[in-house]
Amino acid sequence: MPETAHPTADGPQITASHRELLDQVLDKWSLQVLDALCERPSRFNELRRAIPAVTQKSLTATLRRLERNGMVERVIVSSRPLAVEYRITPLGTTLQDLIDALLRWTTVTMPDVERARARFDDQEA
Amino acid sequence: MPETAHPTADGPQITASHRELLDQVLDKWSLQVLDALCERPSRFNELRRAIPAVTQKSLTATLRRLERNGMVERVIVSSRPLAVEYRITPLGTTLQDLIDALLRWTTVTMPDVERARARFDDQEA
């Protein structure tokens, strides 16, 4: 047993590489990009319009990272004037299922969370 | 229908408040704190020892945030010398189930991810 293991762990360990992967695919922009690409394949500027708050730079970085991790595919459709289409991969859809589960969790628990926040903030003041 | 809705959305929407909640409970330290507290209730310095890389400041901030969101409970056990125990709440355990699902996903897909990364990094060079 590795020295970092929990004596009675019943779930998978949190390793650095697992955390890194989650960081790279569950961040603010990745969630929205994956969501948009699950709807339909999209071009770069289509994604910008679908996610108004994202900057070029952040969108590029997000797409490259998702592509590197095998979550999205970059397809050059034509070379004149230059069209690039991004699509979700089968691997990406397995992540989307988890993201949906997370969003359902936030929806379900948000009332409890807001009560907890109100209680916490009250006894602060 | 809100203007930000997906025309054919089949999952929950990503709203700012939902994203904010996920940011506050799925970050690097929160995962490890929740994991540790699922094992057993722990004192502050116990947690520091369980998670060697975390600083006082980050651990305090993480615990306060999780407490505010109703995921952990702060219990003052005695006032001499001063003992504080942190415990996971029922709401926190519902999150732990999802974290376990995420970690299982990373375990299962990591081989595919690593192949994708190798392919991507190769065609870079």
Next chain:
DNA sequence: CGGTATCCCCTTTGATACTG
């Protein structure tokens, strides 16, 4: 023991300009 307060750094983020 269980924190808070302060300073500082350093990475991410954003704005802007330019390119194939």
Next chain:
DNA sequence: CAGTATCAAAGGGGATACCG
């Protein structure tokens, strides 16, 4: 259209010191 390059701004995180 689909980016890259550069610089400025901001915020999180760490080190250190101090308090109840």
